[in-house]
Amino acid sequence: MRSLSLTRRAATGFGLAALAAPAIAAGPTVPRWGVHEITLKAAVPGNPFDVALTATFTDGRTTLKVRGFHDGEGIWRLRFSPPREGVWRWRTTSPVRALNGQAGTVSATAPRLGDHGPLHVAGGYHLAHADGTPFRQVGTTAYAWAQQSDALCDQTLATLRASPFNKVRMCVFPNVAAEPIFPFEKAGEGWDYDRLNPAYFRRLEDRARRLGDLGIQADLILFHPYDGKTGWHAMTPARDDRYVRYMVARFAAFSNVWWSLANEWDLVKAKSVADFERLGQLVRAEDPYGRLCSIHNWRELYDNGRPWISHASIQNGAAVMDDTRAELLRSVWKKPVIYDEVRYEGDIDKRWGDLTPQGMVERFWHGLVAGTYVGHGEIYKGDDGWTAKGGRLHGESTPRLAFLKSVMDAGPTPGFEPIDKWWDQHLGGQLGSYYLRYFGETAPTEWTLALPKEELKGGERFKVDVLDSWSMTITPVDGEFVMARKDAYFMHDPNRPAVALPGRPWMAVRVTRV
Structure with a gap:
């Protein structure tokens, strides 16, 4: 299993030469695809979340520009995840004198045992790690698990450790009741949308890091329409952009992170398609590693052909009742298709949460034959609900999905393809x-x-x-x-x-x- 433990090192005091110098003293080391962190200190007037800080990292072949972020109390951090082994030189740029012109090196060593690296699209319709290892997505949704108590979060992680799930869809802003810690500072009865709360995001990144320790991908949902009266989903474009830049700066170096622009984007009425286009392009521009990026729908499908979208994240309870229907969106967008929400296994009186365990498992198999992927969810009466808050799983589908995962793992690389799809053969494979x-x-x-x-x-x-x-x-x-x-x-x-x-x-x- 890979680890995303962070090394917290001061940028000064290494006795390092300038970035362009021919000879540089040995710097710190970090495994390839791990996280190297540089810590700087500076007191600045005004809003520290508006201060620009970037660092350029180069190994002589590749150059990456990384944005830094304010972590409270005059602390600034830059995080770097080396895509290759070797010596990387870095230099900072900022209008703040104490943050500008800092320089050093970091040596990327061999990756940790079992770390296959971040994901990318493979074979047009599938996903693989940087070292070529296929990634067979068997995902689940636990929207606000990361914002629950430490005890409940520990229970969620223990449940995931024993499950087949290798990706979790999770909200940055909670969509149900959560611990009383918030992403923005309070301002009277409302919020100061111009000042983020670093403690909140430290807590979130702890959850993402611990998922990484289990080899599980963290699909971070940036916006959704269910944050009550907070207004976090309805900020001004400038505030949205500040928040998104901050998220990318803090989390992009974690190689298990994905970006989801929105859950049910078509219910976020405060934003237009043009707004989401701007935000999607912003994520792409700010993320030096090109992490996977999607946007999830309610009833209106987004144009998943957009270049900033790596894969389609779909809500549709009917498409995966048959492999021929499931395949159609794959042919339209020519990208990986993940049916992240196909209704939830459960017994509540809403149709989105009354799917039988057999129905949940059936959808995964139809999706597999179609050359697509499917996501799990669960909500039963008398329980807070896995898909809402995490905790324990009670349904019968989970062990059957582990069996499915074993079939996937023994299947073709990089994934299953639909075979003779125009003639209703219902065959998948190679x-x-x-x-x-x-x-x-x-x-x-x-x-x-x-x-x-x-x-x-x-x-x-x-x-x-x-x-x-x-x-x-x-x-x-x-x-x-x-x-x-x-x-x-x-x-x-x-x-x-x-x-x-x-x-x-x-x-x-x-x-x-x-």
Whole structure:
């Protein structure tokens, strides 16, 4: 598991030469993709959150510009995550004399054991770590878990540690009751939107760091419409920009951080599409590492083809009831598609929170066959609700999603592709080598094993497994299936044209080349 422990070092006192000097004394070290932190001190007049501070880092091949941030009481920090091993030189720029012209080096060493680096889009529709390791997204939503008591946060992290979930959608501003600590300073009965509260963000980054320690991605939601009368979602453009710059400065160096511009952007009535475009481009401009970035919808889909959007984050309870529907948005935007909200497993009297465990698991499997990804949520009566505050999971879908994750991990790289998608074959995997057929709530007693002819010539040998996605079992079918031409479109084994199935729902068949 990777660690994002922060090294807090003063920028002065190292006895370092200037950035452009040919010989520099040995500086501190940090693992590749870890976080190196530079601490400076300066008293400034006026609003410290409006003071510009940047540092340029270079290893001679790549140059990255990092924004610093005010952390209260005259403390300023810059955080850097080296994308490569080697010596990186840095120099600061600021109109404040005490913050300007500071310089030094940091040496990036080999990454920590198990740290595969930050994520990027791979193969057009999937995600992979910087070292090429595939990332098979099995996400969950716990909106305001990070703003709860330390005890409840500890419980949430313990739950995640034992779960299959490798990404958590979480709000920067809480959307339900939380601890009495706030992102902005109080001003009478309201808020001073021009002065952020560093203690609040230190607490949030502790949560993000601890997720990173577990190897879990933190999908940070910057705005949402459910912050009550605070007005945090409805600030002026200048205040929005200040807040977003501050967030990127504090969190971008954490390699497990993603940006989500908004939850249900079309309900944030105080902002227009032009506002979100400005903010999306601002995140892209400010983030030197290009972390993943999305925007989540209620009913109106955002144009996820925009260049600042790395992947589509979708709310849709119907699309993943069938793999052919789930695939369509992938073809439209030609990007990874994550159905982050497909209704929540639960028993409340709202349709968005009354999904059966079987229905939740079914949506993940349809999404997998479609070459897309799905997110989990849970809310049961008599409980604060995992998706609201974290804590414990009570539903039956979680262990079944762990089983799904094991199937994903054993599948093709970088991920599953839809196969013969225009003809309702309901196959996913990789042409010529791997085929997965999921049957959902239907209960067939056999499946005709006919594979699209692409990448097959005849004579190929395959083994077949019957998977029960609910009972979490894998039953190998005896012998091998040898391919021969069936007709103009399909290959099959004429001696074994069908696979017997048990006649119950939630089954799948996996066909892999020997």
